[in-house]
Amino acid sequence: MSAIGLVQGSRAGKEAKQEPESEQEADSEPQRKWVALVSVPVLLGNEDDDRAQAMALGTDVQLDLKDPPLPSYLVLHPRVSPNPRSNEEPLSAYILAADRSGYILLQVVEGNRPDFFLCDTHSRTVTIIPPVCSYLRTGLDIDIRPNLSIGLIADPLRGHYVVAQLHPATLHRYRLLCYSTAKREWNVRYLTRQEDHLMIDTSIDNAVLAHNGCLWWIALGYGIFFCDPVTPVLELAELRFLPFPAGCQMNTYASLCSKHLKQRRCVRPSEGKLRFVEIRGFYCNVDWSISYDNVLFEPAVRMWTLEDPERPDPWTLEYEVPLADIWNNETYANARLPPGEVPQVALVDPNNHCVVYFFQGSKLFGFDMQNKQVIACKKCLIDRNKVIMFQSSRPIVDAWELSSPPPFMLSEDDGDLSSEDIVFPRGKKRRVCKFVHSWTSSRPVVGRTWKIASPPPDASSHTSGDQADDAPSSPKGAE
Incomplete structure (x- = not known):
């Protein structure tokens, strides 16, 4: 069935036909703006x-x-570092998660030691997250692991967030290492697990994202693990597994080819x-390279939608x-893209699932699968092969939906800037989006907002042992 036929036959298409156009315009929310945010800040x-x-x-x-598809950047002041007075060791930074509310989970690495920050893009401030306390590290033998991805999700307590890392079972049960901005401390959540999927390795995850009140760990070889990290304390949180559609699950050996899977699936x-995109018609060679020779299927781009995890056939x-x-x-040729070369999957338009973006060399282009045309194509000069700790948490470039009030944007007459010029040089004109009054009326921030504050009065009542000495202040705007 063609892309057009499938889209028109979807539930959304049927509902659209049943409602008058005027009602749709009155009831529907305006589409949220989004950008292609590069995960390596400036x-x-x-x-x-x-x-x-x-x-x-x-x-x-x-x-x-x-x-989009021009890249967008988070720009960090030099004082955003664990030790801003020390310039002896090189600094690097990486975005681990970007929430649509405007909060960003960020790691800053000085030498080879990572520190974690929560960035509030509305007040434009950062708050440092303390290290895991010694009680959890020594008593429960758990700490942040650089080979496992880290996610960020909004807490039901308004304005607060939970940072979580999933730890696979060894001698212990499956565990979530969590930091709550509401409690200002690290804690451990023990998870139950579906028995029919106990043998699947949760450590082979390629990304983690927040969606519909859960964190979803993506294992591109075979499926998705998900759970609610903010389940009430008195309830036991469950880690569930959702396999990919039939015919899309790979054996464990092939699923280890994570670098190439990231280029072909998302x-x-x-x-x-949630949408699962795959370039079909490839397999992983013994040397971990991708091959399109002697395959049974013509290379093609396919998309599935996760309709309901509770259904027997959820996709x-x-x-x-x-391809x-x-x-x-014709639009592909007009964009001067090379014919016959398999592109790399980059992202999906968060407002239109028919538009998928691909990397082709140094270019990022969007293709409308319904109307069969390239809708945008721009150079995106970033190092996609750079190896960074926790890089599996978020792709090197991904869509970031902007919340209201929106941040300042460059004016349209700034044109296409190079990566050196792209970060607000002094004197540049700015175009201020809608809701600028509420953006600029944020509560003023005084001083260095990421300094660690005194612990909450009830810190001693938690089971985190000596956690009280490690507790920081909550992010600005989260009180």
Whole structure:
């Protein structure tokens, strides 16, 4: 069935036909803006940098946002580091998670030691997350592990968040190592597990994302693990497994080919549902390379939608588009993209599941699978092969939906800037989006907001042992 037929036959298409256009416009929310946020932030060299001096007093970050597929960046002031007075060791940073509420989970590595921060892009401040306390490290033998991904999810307590890392079972049960901004401490959640999937290795995850009140760990070789990390304390949280559609599950050996799987598969939210995208027709060689020779199927882009995890068959095929249809398209040639070369899957438009973005060399292009055309194509000059700790948490580039009030954006007459010019040089004009009044009326921030504060009065009542000495202040705007 064609992409057009499948889309028109979807539930959304049927509902659209039943409602008058005027009712749809009145009842539907405006589409949320989004950007292609690069996971490697721009670290300004020193406080004498013009861009650092241009930042408002009491702020530590700035956003340089562009319309996709142009890349957008998070810009960090030099003082955003565990030891801002020490410049002896090289600094690097990576975005682990970007929540649609405007909060970003960030790691800053000095030398080979990572520290974690929560960034509030509305107040443009950061809050440092303390290390895991000694009681959990020694008493429960659990600490943050660099080979496992870390997720960020909103807490039901308004304005608070939970940072979570899933630890596979060894001598212990499956565990979640969690940090709560409400309690300002690390804790451990023990998880139950579906017995029919006990043999599947949870450590082979390629990404983690927050969706529909759960964290979803993506194992691109065979399926998704998910659970609710903010389940009430008196209830036992359950870790569940959802296999990919029939014919899409690979054996453990092939699933270890994670670098190439990331180029050919992804799971992303779009229009309120999780979408699984795959370039079909490849297999992993013994040397971990990807091959399209002697395959049984013509290479094609396929998408499934996760309709309901409770259904016996939870996935619905949305469309399948042969790569030949993309290569032979006139708009593909007009974008000067190379014919016959298999692209790498990058992301899905969060507002339109028919639009998938791909990397082709140094270019990022979006292709509308329904209308069969390239809708945008721009250069995206980033190092996609750079190896960084916790990189499995978030792809090198991913869609980030912007919440209201939106951040400042560059003016349209700034044009296409290079990666050196892309981060708010002083004197540049800015275009202020809607809701600027509520954006600029954020509660003023004084001083260095990421300093560790005194522990909460009831810290001693928790089971975290000597956690009280490690507790930081909660993020600004989270009180």
